[in-house]
Amino acid sequence: MLERIHLAIVQEVARQGSLTAAADTLCLTQSALSHSVKKLESLLGTAIWRREGRQLIPTQAGEYLLAVANRVLPQLNQAEERLRQYAEGERGTLRIGMECHPCYQWLLKLVAPYLARWPDVDVDVKQKFQFGGIGALFGFEIDLLVTPDPLFKPGLRFEPVFDYEQVLVVPRSHRLAGATHVLPRQLAQEILITYPVAPERLDVFNQFLTPAGIAPRQHRSIETTDILLQMVASGRGVTALPRWLVEEYATRMDITPVRLGRHGLKKQIFLGLRESDDDVDYLQDFVEMARG
């Protein structure tokens, strides 16, 4: 039988590159590991690694086993953590996934009152997912997904939580500052700074520039909102963000929003959750609070 320890061994050997090193972190002797591996290989009837000199090269089976380990072990760890929480009377951890960079600010405002209301619930926010946000929901890596792209499919439920307008952000001294709106071609000579996300997933591209066949003069990316806006304020480029976020920063930074297109770029943010969690009260309440 394929046991948890086997997966842990495969994962750790992949991480460390050698049995000896892996033995250390697994709190076993090198000998024990060697025995275990030998037994597992004879059990499976196939080698897991090719021994090339003192290197261990995963075979096809080894690669596959590693993929299984990386997928299954986190589920078991999470299960143990949750059971520990049940045992200690805690309510659990609300694991929120974000697929919407600027929503982080919005989330922060929501989390404070939520934590006050649910003292026994912890909140954890993740932003990177092996198989995307939807995959993370299905894979029980997260319990709640903040995303602009809902997916109405069996097994999942999406609730709209707020509408906003995506606007161009320019320094107050910029030639476009004060314009009622901006058209795609007016950005052709600009340096556009965005979060480090594929352009086809950025609204300013897929709903504004790309349909018009326009590309900005240059496209750069920056991780954090603060730095990004400081770059804009200092005239290094322009960016696109939710209007509410820009208005917040505009009080202390030299930036101003401009409508994208004649009618503005209207967006909606959704919260996605598993239907099987419909009866988890502290989860539903988060959705309530987010909507309210």
Added chain:
Amino acid sequence: MLERIHLAIVQEVARQGSLTAAADTLCLTQSALSHSVKKLESLLGTAIWRREGRQLIPTQAGEYLLAVANRVLPQLNQAEERLRQYAEGERGTLRIGMECHPCYQWLLKLVAPYLARWPDVDVDVKQKFQFGGIGALFGFEIDLLVTPDPLFKPGLRFEPVFDYEQVLVVPRSHRLAGATHVLPRQLAQEILITYPVAPERLDVFNQFLTPAGIAPRQHRSIETTDILLQMVASGRGVTALPRWLVEEYATRMDITPVRLGRHGLKKQIFLGLRESDDDVDYLQDFVEMARG
């Protein structure tokens, strides 16, 4: 540590309802099970079942553990099966999920030449999924999803494999037989027979009747294509199916297709697969063959 055997115990007890019965199928004595359970509960620090007389009622932790078991154990079983196939030099099993009832016929025609071309690959078809077809892909229950609803998300890839027209099927003696097309209101007095799927997921509803605000006189459902068409042929009602499928049956049944709406109801079928399987040759070849 939460081990595989623990999950198996929880799952089996849930299935059988008693420790004694579960012990039997797990090839253990009742005593061993009792000991294991006791130890696990003390390890977790929480009870898994409430003992009510001679009944075992799962606690909240027990319910959760069962959900984990039902999710994780199939992944481990599948992994073992696949490793066994690696060991024996077989290529593996192509597990296909279907979210499109009539596509079954199309699939059958494709599978025969595929099996001939890949003698070491088995094909398995599933039609029921715990979390829907997409969930099954993400959860590694299936490797390939046949669906009319693609989902372009990171982690998954969807390939269109064929276009078809959804048509109304009526008996040749029907008043609509021979009409160039049919309008929604002309179905208001008909009995509509479909596969047993929620109306909002049926094209004839969500793309034809519902937008026009029309409902059929009655809506019934039947599992199998053959029986369904025999019902139609005998004048018990009408249905909606792909044109190619109807034309096949029309040679030996008293039925005829009619276009839905002035311009017909055009559909497309997609094959969905995980991006992480991009290098699995026998999987990619299936997509190739399906497209060709």
Added chain:
DNA sequence: ACCATCCATGAGATCGACTCATCTATGCTG
């Protein structure tokens, strides 16, 4: 009241997994 059947428990047996000591192979270095 009695019996069948459930789960719990203690004692003892058993088998698997771990450690220790040691061996061999590899690759680096002077």
Added chain:
DNA sequence: CAGCATAGATGAGTCGATCTCATGGATGGT
């Protein structure tokens, strides 16, 4: 090329987790 550090492999022996066996107490049906 010799010497050394370090990798994995292996055999023997120990230890402990987990199993079985035997039995007890509780429950529910007849």
